[in-house]
Amino acid sequence: MIIAAAIGGAVAAQTGAPAVPGLLSVPAFSAMAIGPVQGPWRAAGLPKQTLPVTRFDIVEVAGKPVVRVRSDNSYGNLVLEVAPVVPGAQWVLRWSWSLQRGLQDSDLST
Numbered sequence: 001m002i003i004a005a006a007i008g009g010a011v012a013a014q015t016g017a018p019a020v021p022g023l024l025s026v027p028a029f030s031a032m033a034i035g036p037v038q039g040p041w042r043a044a045g046l047p048k049q050t051l052p053v054t055r056f057d058i059v060e061v062a063g064k065p066v067v068r069v070r071s072d073n074s075y076g077n078l079v080l081e082v083a084p085v086v087p088g089a090q091w092v093l094r095w096s097w098s099l100q101r102g103l104q105d106s107d108l109s110t
Contacts, residue, residue, distance in 0.1 A: 026080060029067045032058045037067060044079050051075050
C-alpha cells in the first residue's frame with residue numbers, strides 16, 4: 001500500500017499523539033531537519049514521465065518546520081510505502097495546508 005500526498009497538500013501522518021499498538025507510526029514532517037524531505041517518504045513521478053518531478057523539502061514558516069511543495073511545470077507525489085493493510089486497522093491522516101500563489105483562474109473551493 002502507498003500513502004500519497006498529491007501536489008498542493010502536505011501530509012502529517014503523526015501529530016505527536018501517543019503511539020497506539022497496531023497503528024502505523026510515521027515520523028512527523030515537523031520533526032524533520034530543514035532540507036530535503038527524509039525517508040521513509042520519497043518523491044515520485046509517473047512511469048515514463050517527461051516533466052521534472054515536483055520538489056518537496058522542509059522549511060521553516062512562522063517558526064515551524066513545514067513541507068514546501070514546489071511545482072514549476074512539473075508533477076509529483078510524496079509517497080510512503082507501508083505494510084499491507086490489516087483488516088480492521090484504523091487509519092488517521094491529518095494535515096493542514098496553505099497556498100502562497102495559486103494558478104491563475106484556478107478555483108480551489110471545489
